[in-house]
Every structure is written in C-alpha cells, then in structure tokens.
Amino acid sequence: MRESISQEFASHKPKAVVLDDNAHARRMTARRLRGRGFQVQECGSVEEFQKIWRPGMADVIVADWQLADDEKKHGDKVLIDVRRKDWDVPFVLVSGKLSEDLNRARVLQALLDEGGARFVKRGENGIKRICDDAEDLIERRDSTLLKVILSLRAGAEAGLTVRTSSGEKSLVDQLAELLRKPKDSHDVLRPVSLVRSKRAKVQS
Amino acid sequence: MATYLVTGAPDVSPSDQNVRRSGRRVRFDTQVPNRAASAIRAGRRYVIIAHGDSEGTVFWFRSDLGSSVKWMWVGMRDAPRAARVYLYCCHVGPELTRFLKRCESFGHCSSVPAPVDEAEAIVLDYLSKVDELMRRNTFDAGNWRKELQDHVAQRLSDELDVGTSVRSISTWLMLGNSLRK
Numbered sequence: 001m002r003e004s005i006s007q008e009f010a011s012h013k014p015k016a017v018v019l020d021d022n023a024h025a026r027r028m029t030a031r032r033l034r035g036r037g038f039q040v041q042e043c044g045s046v047e048e049f050q051k052i053w054r055p056g057m058a059d060v061i062v063a064d065w066q067l068a069d070d071e072k073k074h075g076d077k078v079l080i081d082v083r084r085k086d087w088d089v090p091f092v093l094v095s096g097k098l099s100e101d102l103n104r105a106r107v108l109q110a111l112l113d114e115g116g117a118r119f120v121k122r123g124e125n126g127i128k129r130i131c132d133d134a135e136d137l138i139e140r141r142d143s144t145l146l147k148v149i150l151s152l153r154a155g156a157e158a159g160l161t162v163r164t165s166s167g168e169k170s171l172v173d174q175l176a177e178l179l180r181k182p183k184d185s186h187d188v189l190r191p192v193s194l195v196r197s198k199r200a201k202v203q204s
Numbered sequence: 205m206a207t208y209l210v211t212g213a214p215d216v217s218p219s220d221q222n223v224r225r226s227g228r229r230v231r232f233d234t235q236v237p238n239r240a241a242s243a244i245r246a247g248r249r250y251v252i253i254a255h256g257d258s259e260g261t262v263f264w265f266r267s268d269l270g271s272s273v274k275w276m277w278v279g280m281r282d283a284p285r286a287a288r289v290y291l292y293c294c295h296v297g298p299e300l301t302r303f304l305k306r307c308e309s310f311g312h313c314s315s316v317p318a319p320v321d322e323a324e325a326i327v328l329d330y331l332s333k334v335d336e337l338m339r340r341n342t343f344d345a346g347n348w349r350k351e352l353q354d355h356v357a358q359r360l361s362d363e364l365d366v367g368t369s370v371r372s373i374s375t376w377l378m379l380g381n382s383l384r385k
Binding site for chain 1: 295
C-alpha cells in the first residue's frame with residue numbers, strides 16, 4: 001500500500017467492498033486488495049451489498065458492471081444508488097464487455113464524470129489496475145473529511161449514540177448525514193480545513 | 205449574565221445540574237412559567253435548553269404534568285419581546301428566529317448535543333463562547349454564526365489531531381452541523 005495512505009489510516013486498514021457475482025473474479029480481486037493491506041468484504045449480489053453497506057463504512061467500492069440479467073441490478077445502478085447516499089466514497093466500476101458497446105460507453109462516461117468513479121476494463125493487468133485506481137481515489141479524498149470519517153467509524157461500528165435535545169442520535173446516522181450532500185459536508189468541514197491548513201503552514 | 209432555562213425532560217437529565225455546577229444561573233422544569241412571555245422578560249438575556257422541532261416549536265417538559273407542552277412556536281400570539289434569546293434546542297433555529305422579530309434570537313438548524321455524559325465538557329465549553337456573545341452590547345446573527353463556527357472548527361481540529369475520543373469528535377461535528385445556514 002502507498003505510504004501516504006498508510007499514514008492517513010495509521011493503525012487501521014482501509015476497507016474495501018468487492019461486489020461481483022462471479023465468485024472467481026471476486027475472490028481474485030479481493031485477494032489482491034488484501035495483499036495490498038486492505039480489509040475486504042465480498043458481496044455476491046446487489047442485495048447482499050445493500051445489506052452491509054452504509055455511508056462512511058467503506059473506503060472504496062469495487063463493483064462489476066454486469067451483475068445479473070436484470071439491468072436494474074448492474075454496477076452503474078449501484079453507483080447511482082451509492083451516490084445518492086454518499087457523494088464521496090471512491091468507486092471503481094469493472095467490466096470486460098464495455099468497449100464492445102458504444103451506447104454503454106457513452107452512459108458510462110457521463111456516469112463517471114458525474115459520479116466521481118473510475119472504470120477498469122478487465123483483461124491484462126485488470127486486477128492490478130483496480131487496486132491502483134482504488135488507491136488513487138483514496139489518495140485524492142479530502143483529508144479532513146477522511147479523518148472525520150475514520151474517527152467516527154469506530155464509534156458507528158460500536159453502535160455509539162449521543163444524547164441530543166431531540167432524542168438519541170447514532171454515529172451511523174451522523175456519518176450518513178455528513179455524506180449525504182457535498183454542500184452540507186463542505187459547509188461543516190471547510191472552517192476545519194482552513195484551521196488545519198493554517199496550522200500546517202505555521203508548523204512548516 | 206444570561207439565565208439558562210432548562211427543560212425538565214428526563215432524556216436530557218441532568219443537564220440542569222451540569223449547567224448550574226458550571227456557575228451559570230439556571231431555572232429548571234417547573235421553575236419556568238408555562239407562558240414563554242412570562243419566563244422571558246424584556247431587556248434580559250436567556251439561553252434555552254429544551255426539545256425542539258423543525259417547524260420552530262420549543263417543547264417544555266414539566267415534571268408535575270409528566271409530559272411536554274408547546275412552549276414557544278411560530279404564530280403564537282403572546283410571543284416574547286425585546287429580550288435576547290439563544291435557542292439551544294434541536295432544529296428550531298431557522299423558523300423560530302424568523303418569527304421572533306421583536307427579540308434578538310439565535311438558534312440551531314439540526315440536532316444539538318445535550319450537556320450530559322461525555323458531551324458535558326464540550327457543550328459547556330461551547331456555551332462559554334455563547335455566554336461571551338450574549339454579554340456583548342450588539343447582536344449580529346451572521347457574525348455570531350461565523351464566530352461560533354470558528355470556535356467549533358478550532359476545537360474539532362484539535363480533537364482530530366489528538367484523536368482523544370470518538371464521542372468528542374462526534375459532538376463537535378454535531379455542533380458544527382447545527383450551525384449551518
């Protein structure tokens with residue numbers, strides 16, 4: 001794993017979710033990601049993915065494009081669904097057939113532009129490229145947002161809540177709220193980023 | 205010095221004790237009149253810690269009734285006047301401050317942590333900044349928001365660097381989130 005990512009995650013391992021209905025391809029990808037230091041959760045179907053994924057709980061999602069016969073369950077639809085709930089999580093979409101279908105390629109281009117995702121075509125070095133792209137996307141994330149996510153995640157996993165004047169609020173909900181809209185998270189974290197960058201300048 | 209009016213709601217207990225222990229003047233539960241206009245007097249300054257909703261309604265829990273009643277709301281006839289009111293209540297800020305035109309009022313747009321458990325020290329620190337603003341001669345909601353956001357940003361940044369506690373980060377983040385416009 002790249003040093004910059006290791007430093008950011010300190011004692012934690014970055015978490016990847018690999019969604020692919022082809023068990024062989026899924027395991028190969030998962031094995032390579034584990035080899036790079038990721039903690040990997042495998043999902044064989046969209047339903048399984050929807051059960052386990054929550055905003056802020058993974059550092060990268062790797063999804064196959066063609067997941068089932070039902071087009072509603074393809075990887076591009078998963079990306080759209082993920083982006084509705086989490087505007088920031090790195091997403092790598094994988095396919096072996098895409099270049100043969102121009103229409104799909106156009107759809108994909110629009111999707112990637114809007115969805116902040118990468119596309120990897122299967123084939124020679126395909127799995128290596130998936131891992132490289134996953135690391136690229138993680139490296140490019142806003143460091144303040146990533147730090148907040150990593151800090152809250154442990155509490156969310158432990159089921160922690162905070163008492164408020166309108167009932168208990170779980171850290172899972174707090175993460176989801178933070179990642180729902182880019183404008184909201186920017187509004188909250190921009191002042192924090194400014195403080196951090198000022199401090200970094202003073203220290204340097 | 206601002207007076208703190210604290211609801212008697214059991215789910216945010218012992219907010220009153222924690223705030224009082226920090227040296228602030230507190231009126232709690234049944235010590236606060238049913239009519240907000242009687243509780244909030246002209247020319248005085250108040251911080252209200254109570255339940256609220258996004259329609260701009262503040263609910264007051266009274267232990268003698270064993271339930272909450274609408275205490276301040278958008279459209280109430282007998283609204284407080286000429287006082288400075290800091291609404292430390294969930295969600296009520298945007299609607300209620302717009303309605304309380306005859307007061308100097310400030311509120312939050314989403315959930316705020318109660319000054320209890322691990323959030324106690326953080327909320328009391330935040331309220332120290334609120335007290336400082338409340339003591340000033342002038343009121344400017346935009347400027348207050350900016351100063352409070354900066355205060356939260358400083359503290360959140362410290363917590364992120366030190367990484368002391370998940371709950372601390374969560375609490376500061378919640379406060380920052382509630383100060384959005």
